[in-house]
Amino acid sequence: MKSSMMMTVMIGLLLSMNLQAAPKEDYLRPEKVPAPASNKITPERVELGKALFFDPRLSGSNWISCATCHNPALGWSDGLPTAIGHGMKVLGRATPTILNTAYQRKQMWDGRFRSLEDQALGPIAADVEMNQDLDEVVAELKVIPGYVSMFEKAYPGEGVSQATIAKALASFERTVVSTEAPFDRWIKGDETAISESAKNGFAWFEDGSKGNCAACHMGFNFMDDGFHNVGLKGNQDAGRFAEVPVPVMKGAFKTPTLRDITLTAPYMHNGMYATLEEVVAHYNRGGDTKDNLDPNLKPLNLTAQEQKDIVEFLKTLTGEPMVVTVPQLPQ
Amino acid sequence: MKSSMMMTVMIGLLLSMNLQAAPKEDYLRPEKVPAPASNKITPERVELGKALFFDPRLSGSNWISCATCHNPALGWSDGLPTAIGHGMKVLGRATPTILNTAYQRKQMWDGRFRSLEDQALGPIAADVEMNQDLDEVVAELKVIPGYVSMFEKAYPGEGVSQATIAKALASFERTVVSTEAPFDRWIKGDETAISESAKNGFAWFEDGSKGNCAACHMGFNFMDDGFHNVGLKGNQDAGRFAEVPVPVMKGAFKTPTLRDITLTAPYMHNGMYATLEEVVAHYNRGGDTKDNLDPNLKPLNLTAQEQKDIVEFLKTLTGEPMVVTVPQLPQ
Numbered sequence: 001m002k003s004s005m006m007m008t009v010m011i012g013l014l015l016s017m018n019l020q021a022a023p024k025e026d027y028l029r030p031e032k033v034p035a036p037a038s039n040k041i042t043p044e045r046v047e048l049g050k051a052l053f054f055d056p057r058l059s060g061s062n063w064i065s066c067a068t069c070h071n072p073a074l075g076w077s078d079g080l081p082t083a084i085g086h087g088m089k090v091l092g093r094a095t096p097t098i099l100n101t102a103y104q105r106k107q108m109w110d111g112r113f114r115s116l117e118d119q120a121l122g123p124i125a126a127d128v129e130m131n132q133d134l135d136e137v138v139a140e141l142k143v144i145p146g147y148v149s150m151f152e153k154a155y156p157g158e159g160v161s162q163a164t165i166a167k168a169l170a171s172f173e174r175t176v177v178s179t180e181a182p183f184d185r186w187i188k189g190d191e192t193a194i195s196e197s198a199k200n201g202f203a204w205f206e207d208g209s210k211g212n213c214a215a216c217h218m219g220f221n222f223m224d225d226g227f228h229n230v231g232l233k234g235n236q237d238a239g240r241f242a243e244v245p246v247p248v249m250k251g252a253f254k255t256p257t258l259r260d261i262t263l264t265a266p267y268m269h270n271g272m273y274a275t276l277e278e279v280v281a282h283y284n285r286g287g288d289t290k291d292n293l294d295p296n297l298k299p300l301n302l303t304a305q306e307q308k309d310i311v312e313f314l315k316t317l318t319g320e321p322m323v324v325t326v327p328q329l330p331q
Numbered sequence: 332m333k334s335s336m337m338m339t340v341m342i343g344l345l346l347s348m349n350l351q352a353a354p355k356e357d358y359l360r361p362e363k364v365p366a367p368a369s370n371k372i373t374p375e376r377v378e379l380g381k382a383l384f385f386d387p388r389l390s391g392s393n394w395i396s397c398a399t400c401h402n403p404a405l406g407w408s409d410g411l412p413t414a415i416g417h418g419m420k421v422l423g424r425a426t427p428t429i430l431n432t433a434y435q436r437k438q439m440w441d442g443r444f445r446s447l448e449d450q451a452l453g454p455i456a457a458d459v460e461m462n463q464d465l466d467e468v469v470a471e472l473k474v475i476p477g478y479v480s481m482f483e484k485a486y487p488g489e490g491v492s493q494a495t496i497a498k499a500l501a502s503f504e505r506t507v508v509s510t511e512a513p514f515d516r517w518i519k520g521d522e523t524a525i526s527e528s529a530k531n532g533f534a535w536f537e538d539g540s541k542g543n544c545a546a547c548h549m550g551f552n553f554m555d556d557g558f559h560n561v562g563l564k565g566n567q568d569a570g571r572f573a574e575v576p577v578p579v580m581k582g583a584f585k586t587p588t589l590r591d592i593t594l595t596a597p598y599m600h601n602g603m604y605a606t607l608e609e610v611v612a613h614y615n616r617g618g619d620t621k622d623n624l625d626p627n628l629k630p631l632n633l634t635a636q637e638q639k640d641i642v643e644f645l646k647t648l649t650g651e652p653m654v655v656t657v658p659q660l661p662q
Contacts, residue, residue: 057410071387073660087418325654326655329405331594
């Protein structure tokens with residue numbers, strides 16, 4: 001075989017592989033929630049992190065906690081198009097769920113933090129979010145005996161510090177993971193777990209010549225840790241470009257997980273779509289702007305039924321609610 | 332016996348009775364949480380009320396829920412000296428705990444609402460609290476299918492209305508009651524349940540010639556449903572006078588429960604004292620102002636140890652934390 005011919009065959013093979021559905025193993029929950037060696041998950045760290053997560057004293061006003069916006073009653077988000085922060089200022093981006101951030105390699109819509117530890121203090125310190133001086137919060141926690149003892153149990157010898165606050169919050173967030181959803185039972189072989197419409201929807205979702213959704217929403221967590229400009233009408237937010245100033249990143253935002261997606265409306269980085277139907281319609285028309293548009297986006301020409309099937313599939317990604325008890329905060 | 336002599340004897344008897352400790356039965360939990368005939372407690376009503384209580388969509392901003400300020404992580408209060416409301420405006424009075432409001436005959440610091448049903452919509456509608464138009468919130472809830480079905484189960488045939496929102500919230504609040512505290516185990520006969528210091532403190536607390544605290548903080552819920560001016564320095568708030576314009580009510584506020592009192596610092600209607608020690612010291616000096624001072628207040632001349640004993644007793648009124656799971660709100 002001539003080398004040019006071999007190349008053509010190989011490209012053909014690659015393309016046809018691309019079009020094939022991912023192996024079912026890709027959708028199985030990873031065996032372990034990843035955690036850095038410097039911050040292994042322990043029950044004491046999770047308990048401390050949970051208390052901190054629910055504690056409004058972590059904000060400058062002592063009125064806003066992480067859980068105010070990442071509300072476990074609302075899919076660990078806030079149900080708002082875009083977030084509200086200190087002074088009740090309306091912000092420019094939607095509150096992302098913290099569900100399954102444990103599995104992500106970059107945090108925030110623009111990916112500016114690499115780990116949960118790096119991320120944890122960001123919103124606390126941001127003047128438009130929790131508006132808390134970080135040295136002050138350390139001093140405040142140090143005079144609460146209950147906290148001092150919790151920090152000592154969680155991080156012996158390390159004490160109350162910005163670093164241990166961040167590590168404890170990250171440890172708690174690593175427990176906020178999706179539960180088994182109908183989709184998972186189906187992927188493991190229970191054919192009755194989801195409807196025929198949802199099964200068709202998953203096929204369109206995965207099919208690179210059809211829905212092409214899985215190009216970005218891939219694997220167990222239905223995201224690729226990547227950033228894409230998906231052609232949202234009127235978007236003026238530079239997104240990832242502020243971190244990585246290459247033109248293709250202009251207006252690009254991190255692919256969100258689709259786990260528990262029915263709990264976190266409205267959708268997109270700016271909350272511009274109220275329903276999953278609107279989101280699927282957006283992708284079906286290949287987005288609304290062309291500038292820097294991610295090459296995966298193109299008009300899909302899905303029928304109304306096919307779009308409905310994809311929505312039915314998306315609904316199968318919501319698991320049983322995680323039972324969250326409210327912690328009693330140290331006085 | 333001459334009638335004037337008989338009168339003297341009777342007055343003497345009454346005074347001596349006043350000085351005696353209340354019978355132990357007075358401190359036992361009432362057999363049932365009271366509820367009006369028009370709103371009997373059912374699991375469906377409590378479940379609905381709990382969802383509404385945690386739902387920020389009950390506020391004009393869709394960001395503040397009842398639980399934001401009546402935070403179960405902080406003794407159903409907020410840990411702040413005075414409340415924060417819509418627009419993060421700092422208000423003039425402390426957020427009262429909702430613990431054991433089920434047993435109270437008047438609600439709010441100034442008692443302006445008689446029942447939990449009457450009270451429930453007040454803070455939702457107040458422009459400085461949740462700032463929610465009540466007709467609007469009814470309309471908003473009516474388009475959430477999960478809520479429509481919860482209301483139908485809780486109040487068959489009544490639908491989503493201001494009245495059923497109030498009744499459901501009241502039903503949930505009737506489940507927020509104190510749990511067994513060390514004091515309760517002691518009152519039932521377990522002599523090891525509280526310290527000797529706390530037992531002494533309870534004696535001073537009850538003794539009309541000594542601490543005189545039980546003149547207002549009486550019975551199981553350690554309150555009298557009454558209003559008293561307790562001589563707080565610098566207080567400009569008219570309190571109960573706004574509702575009942577008789578001079579004695581100027582600067583008078585409702586006696587708060589002492590149940591779980593260690594969880595709800597800071598103290599007083601304006602949060603002016605950070606610790607129980609400061610509160611006991613205030614009463615020991617008979618308050619700081621004389622104008623309209625409640626006649627129960629007078630300098631007590633308690634020793635430092637006696638004051639410490641009273642604080643030790645107060646600490647025995649905190650029960651095991653009530654386990655509260657976060658509800659999953661209908662989407």
